[in-house]
Amino acid sequence: DTEVTQTPKHLVMGMTNKKSLKCEQHMGHRAMYWYKQKAKKPPELMFVYSYEKLSINESVPSRFSPECPNSSLLNLHLHALQPEDSALYLCASSQEVTGDTEAFFGQGTRLTVV
Amino acid sequence: AQSVAQPEDQVNVAEGNPLTVKCTYSVSGNPYLFWYVQYPNRGLQFLLKYITGDNLVKGSYGFEAEFNKSQTSFHLKKPSALVSDSALYFCAVGNFNKFYFGSGTKLNVKP
Numbered sequence: 706d707t708e709v710t711q712t713p714k715h716l717v718m719g720m721t722n723k724k725s726l727k728c729e730q731h732m733g734h735r736a737m738y739w740y741k742q743k744a745k746k747p748p749e750l751m752f753v754y755s756y757e758k759l760s761i762n763e764s765v766p767s768r769f770s771p772e773c774p775n776s777s778l779l780n781l782h783l784h785a786l787q788p789e790d791s792a793l794y795l796c797a798s799s800q801e802v803t804g805d806t807e808a809f810f811g812q813g814t815r816l817t818v819v
Numbered sequence: 820a821q822s823v824a825q826p827e828d829q830v831n832v833a834e835g836n837p838l839t840v841k842c843t844y845s846v847s848g849n850p851y852l853f854w855y856v857q858y859p860n861r862g863l864q865f866l867l868k869y870i871t872g873d874n875l876v877k878g879s880y881g882f883e884a885e886f887n888k889s890q891t892s893f894h895l896k897k898p899s900a901l902v903s904d905s906a907l908y909f910c911a912v913g914n915f916n917k918f919y920f921g922s923g924t925k926l927n928v929k930p
Contacts, residue, residue, distance in 0.1 A: 709862070736916070747909055747920035748863070761916055795862050804913035805851040805870050810862035 711796050711811035719819055720786060726814045728779040728796030734809070736802040737779045739771060740795040742813070748795055754779060755802045786818045821846045821914045823893075825921035832900045833929055840895040840924045842910030851913035852893040854884055856906045857923075863909065869893060880904070900928045 709730045718724050728737070736755050740748035752771045753761035759771065768790075770782040779796055793815055797808040823844045832838045844850055851870055855863040867878025874886045884895045895908060905928045910921040 711862075745907070745923070745925075747923050750917060753916050755916065793860075797862075802916045804915050804917065805868075806913075807853060807865040807868055808863075808918060809865065810855075812862045813860075815860065 709796055709798055709809050709811035711794075711814050713814060714812070715815045715817075717817045717819060718783065718786065720788070722786075723782070723784045725783065726781040726794055726796075726816075728781075728811055729777055730798040730809070731777055732798065732800070732809065733776075734798035734800050735776070736799045737773065738797040738799075738808065739779070739781050740797065740810075742793045742795055744793075752781075753802070760802070783816075786816075788818050791816055791818045821912045821917075821919050823852075823910045823912050823919060823921040825908075825910055825924045827924050828922075829925045829927065831927045831929065834902050835899050838897050838900040838904070838926065838928070840908050840910075840926060842893045842895065842921060844891050844893060844910075844912050846912055846914075850886075850893075852884075852886065853911040853913060853918065854878065854882070854893075854895050855909045855911060855920075857909065858906050866895070868913075900926075902928050902930055904928050 712727045739751040742748045754773045757773045772780040793813040795813045796811045799808045800806045853868045854866040869886045877883045911918045
């Protein structure tokens with residue numbers, strides 16, 4: 706199994722809603738990532754989890770809250786988002802955190818904030 | 820600091836012709852270089868990587884890339900383009916815990 710599975714595929718939420726994005730991998734990867742991607746732009750790193758611990762937060766606003774319940778799961782909790790947060794949110798995983806192993810990406814959650 | 824640059828926003832090529840998508844890098848230390856492809860509304864798919872060894876790296880779907888240390892380049896190539904290769908291509912450099920992506924190059928392969 707070389708897949709990273711993200712749910713839901715699409716999400717529309719109001720600015721006062723609370724929602725969560727979910728990501729799952731069963732490749733035994735020790736690093737998991739959240740990226741945000743705007744149309745026709747490269748992915749922007751948000752968070753990195755290494756061995757289930759948060760190792761990098763790229764100064765992401767607190768309305769985004771990551772969680773890693775176990776080595777296979779990664780969540781992104783959303784609260785009080787702004788319309789400019791609308792984007793494709795990508796989860797990825799890699800075997801190690803050394804930078805020389807490729808990342809496997811999920812197909813993303815298309816988020817629209819209204 | 821680690822960075823990659825993709826000088827072309829868009830590359831147009833006719834089906835059956837060779838294609839090249841350019842990437843240059845700036846890294847301190849040994850570079851870990853990657854190419855990814857993204858189809859519309861999808862995640863990124865890994866194509867190939869250079870870590871060490873042979874400068875010509877072969878990857879998925881007939882793609883290859885040549886690492887050139889003197890020119891600090893890692894161009895993606897394919898001998899014969901297919902219409903289905905039309906997509907957005909990202910070069911990336913790997914550093915501890917992070918991937919730094921280039922701005923992306925849209926490849927258009929016309930029949």
